[in-house]
Amino acid sequence: xxxxxxxxxxxxxxxxxxxxxxxxxxxxxxxxxxxxxxxxxxxxxxxxxxxxxxxxxxxxxxxxxxxxxxxxxxxxxxxxxxxxxxxxxxxxxxxxxxxxxxxxxxxxxxxxxxxxxxxxxxxxxxxxxxxxxxxxxxxxxxxxxxxxxxxxxxxxxxxxxxxxxxxxxxxxxxxxxxxxxxxxxxxxxxxxxxxxxxxxxxxxxxxxxxxxxxxxxxxxxxxxxxxxxxxxxxxxxxxxxxxxxxxxxxxxxxxxxxxxxxxxxxxxx
Amino acid sequence: xxxxxxxxxxxxxxxxxxxxxxxxxxxxxxxxxxxxxxxxxxxxxxxxxxxxxxxxxxxxxxxxxxxxxxxxxxxxxxxxxxxxxxxxxxxxxxxxxxxxxxxxxxxxxxxxxxxxxxxxxxxxxxxxxxxxxxxxxxxxxxxxxxxxxxxxxxxxxxxxxxxxxxxxxxxxxxxxxxxxxxxxxxxxxxxxxxxxxxxxxxxxxxxxxxxxxxxxxxxxxxxxxxxxxxxxxxxxxxxxxxxxxxxxxxxxxxxxxxxxxxxxxxxxxxxxxxxxxxxxxxxxxxxxxxxxxxxxxxxxxxxxxxx
Numbered sequence: 001x002x003x004x005x006x007x008x009x010x011x012x013x014x015x016x017x018x019x020x021x022x023x024x025x026x027x028x029x030x031x032x033x034x035x036x037x038x039x040x041x042x043x044x045x046x047x048x049x050x051x052x053x054x055x056x057x058x059x060x061x062x063x064x065x066x067x068x069x070x071x072x073x074x075x076x077x078x079x080x081x082x083x084x085x086x087x088x089x090x091x092x093x094x095x096x097x098x099x100x101x102x103x104x105x106x107x108x109x110x111x112x113x114x115x116x117x118x119x120x121x122x123x124x125x126x127x128x129x130x131x132x133x134x135x136x137x138x139x140x141x142x143x144x145x146x147x148x149x150x151x152x153x154x155x156x157x158x159x160x161x162x163x164x165x166x167x168x169x170x171x172x173x174x175x176x177x178x179x180x181x182x183x184x185x186x187x188x189x190x191x192x193x194x195x196x197x198x199x200x201x202x203x204x205x206x207x208x209x210x211x212x213x214x215x216x217x218x219x220x221x222x223x224x225x226x227x228x229x230x231x232x233x234x235x236x237x238x239x240x241x242x243x244x245x246x247x248x249x250x251x252x253x254x255x256x257x258x259x260x261x262x263x264x265x266x267x268x269x
Numbered sequence: 270x271x272x273x274x275x276x277x278x279x280x281x282x283x284x285x286x287x288x289x290x291x292x293x294x295x296x297x298x299x300x301x302x303x304x305x306x307x308x309x310x311x312x313x314x315x316x317x318x319x320x321x322x323x324x325x326x327x328x329x330x331x332x333x334x335x336x337x338x339x340x341x342x343x344x345x346x347x348x349x350x351x352x353x354x355x356x357x358x359x360x361x362x363x364x365x366x367x368x369x370x371x372x373x374x375x376x377x378x379x380x381x382x383x384x385x386x387x388x389x390x391x392x393x394x395x396x397x398x399x400x401x402x403x404x405x406x407x408x409x410x411x412x413x414x415x416x417x418x419x420x421x422x423x424x425x426x427x428x429x430x431x432x433x434x435x436x437x438x439x440x441x442x443x444x445x446x447x448x449x450x451x452x453x454x455x456x457x458x459x460x461x462x463x464x465x466x467x468x469x470x471x472x473x474x475x476x477x478x479x480x481x482x483x484x485x486x487x488x489x490x491x492x493x494x495x496x497x498x499x500x501x502x503x504x505x506x507x508x509x510x511x512x513x514x515x516x517x518x519x520x521x522x523x524x525x526x527x528x529x530x531x532x533x534x535x536x537x538x539x540x541x542x543x544x545x546x547x548x549x550x551x552x553x554x555x556x557x558x559x560x561x562x563x564x565x566x567x568x569x570x571x572x573x574x575x576x
Contacts, residue, residue: 042513044273045280079377081567087560090569093377164568198273198280233275240276240508248504251512252497255328255519259335262523267343 027063028056029211031221038196039230049194053209053221057188063218064107064114065182066210067192068125069225071102071174072203076132078161078168094161099132101201102174106181106192115215123217125210127166127175173197194225202227276511277321283517285315290521294333297522298340298529299536300545302466302488305330305496306391307548308518309383309462310556317514319380323462324503325515330464330496332519333526334489340530341486348437348483352490354444355451355469359495362455367502370459380569381560386461388557394467395550402542409539438479438487446477451491458499464492467549481538 031053038047057063076099079090107114111126121129169175174197182192194207205225211218229237240247272283289311297304305326312322341347373379429443450472454465469488473479479487504510533541 040273042273043271045271076570077377078568078570081564081569083563088562088564089560090377090381161568164566168566168568168570199278201278229275233273236275236512240504240510240512244508245501245505247512248501248510251328251504251510251515252331252500254512255332255500255515256335256493256497258519258523259332259337259526260339262332262527263336263339266527 026056027059027211027213027218029065029209029219029221030054030056031067031207031209031223033194033207033223033225036223036225038225038227040202040228040233041231042233044198044233046198046200047196049196049225050191051194051207051209051223052189052191055188055190055211059213061213064109064212065190065192066105066107066111066114066125066212067182067194067207068210069102069104069194069205069207070100071201071205071227073098073100074201075099076165078164080157080161080164096132096161096165099165099169100130101203102196102205103127103130103169104176104178104181104194106178106194108180108182108184108190110179111177114212115217119215119217123210125208127170127177130166132162132165172199174200196227200227202229272513272517274317274321274511274514276509277317277325277514279316279318281315281317281514286514286517287521290329290518291525292521293329293518294336294522294525295529296525296548297330297333297466298337298526298531299533300466300470300485300529300541302464302470302545304333304466304522305458305463306387306461306467306552310387310552312514318509319383320374320507320509321511321514323383323460324500324507324509325511326462326518327458327496327500327503328510328515329518329522331493331500333522334464334493334496336523336526337489337530338486338493340527341489344486345437346483347486347490348435348479349487349490350433351435351438351440351447351479352487354433355447355454355487355491356494358448358451358453359455359458359465359491360498362452362457363459363495363498363502364455365452366456366459367499367506369456371506373460382460384556384559386457387553388560389553390457390461390468391549391553392557394471395546395548395553398471398542398546399550400546402539402546405539406543435479437483438477440477440479442477450477451495454491455495455498458492458495459502464489464496466492467545485533 031051034050038049051067055063055065076096077093078096079093081088082091105111105126111120120126124131166175173195176195182190184190205227207223207225209221209223211220228234270282270284271280273280289308293304293308296302296307308326308329309322312326313319338347370379373382429445431444432441433444434441450469454469457463457465457468466488469491470484473484473488474481500510
């Protein structure tokens with residue numbers, strides 16, 4: 001192989017990032033994260049990423065910042081324990097489709113103070129407004145004066161199940177709501193921390209930074225974050241999934257070898 | 270001191286895992302059991318997904334049992350002939366067990382099945398062992414003459430076809446009972462992540478009436494074959510074997526098993542059986558408790574969604 005030549009200097013300097021000049025007079029939010037990639041290696045114990053940004057607010061009306069980070073969606077199965085003849089047994093599992101593997105919101109104030117129920121529901125902001133579907137025979141009805149309550153064959157239990165998904169995920173630090181997680185460090189300059197626990201799923205994460213004014217979303221900035229295994233962690237994971245049988249045989253041989261080696265070692269001493 | 274496990278996808282304290290492996294290995298060498306029944310509950314308690322815990326510890330059982338069998342072989346305390354028949358049954362049992370476990374996971378009943386099997390099998394075996402060995406210890410302490418043990422085996426053992434000679438065990442019986450016994454242990458190995466030693470040892474002693482000296486070594490031999498099979502099947506079918514987890518466990522396990530096997534000669538067998546019976550009973554009750562106690566959360570995630 002011929003050593004590749006160093007790339008020629010670019011003929012044209014890439015244009016500088018869009019200036020906010022054109023948007024003077026417009027309320028706008030811009031944000032970035034300290035890391036766009038989270039690498040899971042053998043010392044991974046969770047990660048803490050700082051999301052920072054600026055609010056351009058030429059008006060004199062106050063604005064609120066809401067940060068929403070959601071991890072890759074995946075199906076979730078849930079069982080409910082019921083008491084039968086003195087035993088606690090599992091019900092048949094209920095499948096929820098498309099529950100995010102990670103979900104957090106951080107805001108300057110409690111979400112319910114920032115925007116009304118309908119607005120949050122429409123944008124899907126807040127754990128109470130996550131779209132988690134129980135697919136079988138679901139239909140939408142009006143209940144408790146709220147129009148879109150999804151009822152599946154679970155009937156009224158649906159809400160209990162849904163709450164349980166959120167509660168269990170919150171217990172694992174996978175879902176999180178922080179009503180004062182967005183902190184202004186200077187005028188118009190804010191930061192929020194994204195805490196990924198060690199059990200956070202791998203994949204593509206999407207962050208939305210909303211700017212609300214008078215209960216209306218006025219601007220949004222979208223960011224992405226990749227969580228992936230690297231190095232030996234990735235190699236082992238891929239080996240285990242691509243060639244599962246050879247992997248299994250290798251594990252057994254390794255185990256048998258170590259057993260044999262230990263007994264040799266001990267006999268000598 | 271933490272390490273991230275690539276398959277289990279959790280971060281754990283690795284010195285603790287090595288220590289856990291050593292402790293369980295020690296118990297395994299001492300009593301001649303795989304020790305899986307002790308480890309699975311602890312791993313699950315640490316937050317490792319049950320399916321990964323059950324599948325990964327099987328290879329720990331392979332290692333500590335290999336190390337144990339080599340020690341017992343040098344003492345001529347392994348009957349490979351009857352062990353082979355049992356292992357054959359065990360392989361068939363493991364195949365059935367892994368499929369059964371997949372099916373139970375799909376039904377969302379895997380944890381129930383694990384709890385019920387722990388309660389039933391460990392509870393019953395533990396009680397029996399404790400009762401029998403305590404009686405023996407009491408008689409010894411009181412200085413009573415031990416009643417001559419009935420050496421006759423159940424008659425049905427002789428009515429079956431396919432008779433084989435097992436000189437080391439002092440047996441001339443049909444191959445069917447050891448085959449079935451091995452098969453049963455194989456099913457349990459897939460569902461409970463155990464080698465099945467706690468079932469095999471008493472059954473070999475009290476039902477087959479094998480020569481006591483070869484029981485432990487032979488059961489360990491059978492356990493190696495069955496758990497090796499289970500590990501490969503779990504890796505191939507369910508991708509739930511974590512090589513880092515199992516390596517950490519078995520580093521401690523092989524060393525612990527050596528010390529355990531060496532020490533086992535120092536204790537009276539009835540005392541050993543009483544202690545083992547107590548441990549087995551306690552673990553069974555602990556695991557079975559979830560069937561009777563109101564859970565703190567009525568809902569739980571059911572694993573087994575194909576990703």
